[in-house]
Amino acid sequence: MSVRTQGGDRRSAAEILSGAKSVATYLLAACVVLGVWWIVAHILYAVRGYSVLPTPAETFRLAITLRGDLAPAFGNSALRFLISIVVAFVLAVPFGLVVGFSRRLHQYVSPLVFLTYPIPPVALLVFLYMAFGTGEAVRVFVVTIALFFQLLVAAMGAARQIPPSFVTSVRSAGATKWGLYKHVVLPATLPSMLTAARVSVGLGITLLYIAETRIGAVGGARSGLGVFIKVHSHAPAEYELSAVVGLALMGLVFYTALELLDRWLCRWRHVGGGGGT
Amino acid sequence: MIEVADLSVAYGTGRRRVLAVDRVSLSVPTGEMGALVGPSGCGKSTILYAVDGLIPPTEGTISVADEPVHGVRRDVALILQDAGLLPWKTVRQNAELALRIQGVGEDVADILNTLGLTGFENSFPAELSEGMKRRVGIARALALHPRVLLMDEPMANLDSLTREHIQKLILDLWKSLRFTALLVTHDIEEAVFLGRHVFVLSRRPARVVEAIANPEAGTAAYRGSDTFVQRVRYLHELLGGVQ
Ligand SMILES: Nc1ncnc2c1ncn2[C@@H]1O[C@H](COP(=O)(O)OP(=O)(O)OP(=O)(O)O)[C@@H](O)[C@H]1O
Numbered sequence: 001m002s003v004r005t006q007g008g009d010r011r012s013a014a015e016i017l018s019g020a021k022s023v024a025t026y027l028l029a030a031c032v033v034l035g036v037w038w039i040v041a042h043i044l045y046a047v048r049g050y051s052v053l054p055t056p057a058e059t060f061r062l063a064i065t066l067r068g069d070l071a072p073a074f075g076n077s078a079l080r081f082l083i084s085i086v087v088a089f090v091l092a093v094p095f096g097l098v099v100g101f102s103r104r105l106h107q108y109v110s111p112l113v114f115l116t117y118p119i120p121p122v123a124l125l126v127f128l129y130m131a132f133g134t135g136e137a138v139r140v141f142v143v144t145i146a147l148f149f150q151l152l153v154a155a156m157g158a159a160r161q162i163p164p165s166f167v168t169s170v171r172s173a174g175a176t177k178w179g180l181y182k183h184v185v186l187p188a189t190l191p192s193m194l195t196a197a198r199v200s201v202g203l204g205i206t207l208l209y210i211a212e213t214r215i216g217a218v219g220g221a222r223s224g225l226g227v228f229i230k231v232h233s234h235a236p237a238e239y240e241l242s243a244v245v246g247l248a249l250m251g252l253v254f255y256t257a258l259e260l261l262d263r264w265l266c267r268w269r270h271v272g273g274g275g276g277t
Numbered sequence: 278m279i280e281v282a283d284l285s286v287a288y289g290t291g292r293r294r295v296l297a298v299d300r301v302s303l304s305v306p307t308g309e310m311g312a313l314v315g316p317s318g319c320g321k322s323t324i325l326y327a328v329d330g331l332i333p334p335t336e337g338t339i340s341v342a343d344e345p346v347h348g349v350r351r352d353v354a355l356i357l358q359d360a361g362l363l364p365w366k367t368v369r370q371n372a373e374l375a376l377r378i379q380g381v382g383e384d385v386a387d388i389l390n391t392l393g394l395t396g397f398e399n400s401f402p403a404e405l406s407e408g409m410k411r412r413v414g415i416a417r418a419l420a421l422h423p424r425v426l427l428m429d430e431p432m433a434n435l436d437s438l439t440r441e442h443i444q445k446l447i448l449d450l451w452k453s454l455r456f457t458a459l460l461v462t463h464d465i466e467e468a469v470f471l472g473r474h475v476f477v478l479s480r481r482p483a484r485v486v487e488a489i490a491n492p493e494a495g496t497a498a499y500r501g502s503d504t505f506v507q508r509v510r511y512l513h514e515l516l517g518g519v520q
C-alpha cells in the first residue's frame with residue numbers, strides 16, 4: 001500500500017516538475033523573442049535614423065490602448081481557426097485512417113489525394129471568392145481545406161505504419177472490423193494525428209491571415225486579426241505588429257492545447273523509460 | 278485434440294507467391310502439450326495462425342475438439358511472439374481484451390493474481406519488465422478459459438532465469454488447467470522439456486521431418502535424466518541436418 005502511494009506521489013511530482021519545466025522554457029523562449037525583437041528594432045533605428053520597427057514596449061502599449069478592438073478580433077480569428085481545425089480533423093482522420101488501413105482503397109484513393117494535395121488552397125481563393133462571395137464561410141473553408149489535406153495525408157501514412165502484430169493480437173481476440181478500429185487503428189494513430197494537427201497550426205494561421213486580409217474585409221464581415229491589419233494598413237506599424245503578436249499568441253494557444261490533449265489522451269507514451277516526447 | 282491434416286499455406290499470389298507450410302500433418306491429444314521446433318523463418322508462426330483461424334489454409338484441414346476451424350474461435354487462444362501487448366492499454370485492459378471484445382463481463386483479478394501481476398493493473402506495458410509483459414500475454418490468453426492454448430515462442434529473448442520461471446509457470450498452469458497446448462520454440466531443450474509430442478520442422482516451406490513421442494515431458498525430474506539428454510542430442514543432430 002505505502003509503496004503504491006509513494007509511487008503515485010513520485011509520478012505526480014515528476015509531472016508537476018515537467019509541467020513547471022515546460023512553462024519555464026516557454027517563458028525563456030518569450031524572453032528570447034522579445035529580446036531579439038528589441039535589438040533588431042534598435043539596430044534598424046540606428047541604421048535608418050527613424051523608427052522602422054516599433055519596439056515591444058511601444059507595441060504592447062498600443063495593444064493595451066486598442067484592447068477594445070483587438071480582443072474581439074482575437075476572439076473571432078480564434079473561433080474561425082477552431083472551427084476549421086475541428087471540422088478538418090473530424091473529416092480527415094476517419095477518412096484517412098480507413099483509406100490508409102485498407103491496401104485496396106489506398107491503391108485507388110492515394111493517387112487522387114496526392115494529385116490534389118499540392119494545390120495551394122490560396123490558389124482557389126479567387127474562385128471561391130467569385131463563387132461564394134466574401135462571407136464568413138469562405139474564410140473558414142480555405143483554412144479547413146488546407147488543414148484537411150495535411151491531416152488526411154498524415155492519417156493515411158499513420159494507418160499504414162501500424163505494426164501487424166497489434167492487428168494480429170486483436171484479431172485473435174475475436175475482434176470485428178470495427179473492433180480493429182477501436183482497439184488498434186484509432187489509439188495507434190492518435191499520437192501522430194495530434195502531432196500532425198500541431199504541425200499544421202502554423203500553416204492554418206498563415207492561411208487564416210491570408211483569408212482575412214485578402215477577402216473583402218470591411219463590408220459587414222466580422223472582425224479578425226487579419227481584418228484588423230488590413231483596416232489599419234495605413235496606420236503606424238505598431239498597429240500591424242500588435243495584431244501579429246495576437247496571431248502568434250493564437251498559434252501558441254492552439255499548439256499548447258494540442259500538446260495538453262496529447263498528454264491527456266496518450267498518457268501511455270509519457271510513461272516508462274523509452275518512447276514519448 | 279488439435280488435428281492438422283495436410284496443411285499447406287501460401288502467402289501472396291502469382292510471382293510473389295511464397296509457400297510457407299507444405300502438407301504438414303500433426304495431432305496433439307486433448308490435455309497434452311505439443312512442441313514445434315524448426316529453423317527460423319520456416320513457417321512455425323504460420324502454422325499457429327492457421328490453427329487459431331487467423332489464416333485460412335491454402336490446402337488441408339484443421340480441427341480442434343472435433344470441430345473444423347473456420348476463423349477465430351473463443352475456445353482457442355494465442356500467445357503472440359513478444360506477447361503482442363497493446364502499448365496504449367494498461368495491464369488490466371490488455372488482459373481483459375478478449376473478454377471485452379467478446380462481451381464477457383468477467384473480471385481478470387484472479388488470473389492477474391495467479392501470474393503475480395497484482396499491483397500492476399494500471400501500469401502500461403512500457404513500465405514493465407520483459408518477463409512481466411510475457412505474463413500479461415499469458416493472462417490475456419487464459420482470461421477466456423480456452424480449451425486450446427497456442428504459444429508462439431513465449432520464452433524467446435528472455436534471460437535464462439526469467440525463461441525458466443516462465444517455463445515453470447506455463448507448466449504449472451497447464452497442470453492445473455489441462456488445456457491442450459501447442460508450443461512453438463526454437464530452443465530444443467525447451468521443446469524436449471515441455472512437449473509430449475515434438476514435431477521437428479524442415480526449412481521453409483515447413484514440412485514435418487519427424488514426430489517424436491516424448492512421454493516423460495513436463496516433469497521437473499526429467500530435465501537431468503539420461504533420456505532427456507539423449508533426446509536433446511538426437512534433435513540437435515536432426516535439426517543440424519535440416520539447417
Ligand atoms: N504476411 C506475409 N506475407 C508474405 N510472406 C510472409 C508473410 N508472413 C510470413 N511470410 C513468410 O513466410 C515464411 C514463414 O514465416 P513465419 O513467420 O511463419 O516463420 P517462423 O518460423 O515463425 O519464423 P521465426 O522463427 O522468425 O518466428 C517466412 O519466410 C516469411 O517470409
Ligand SMILES: [Mg+2]
Nearest residue numbers: 321322358429
Ligand atoms: Mg514466428
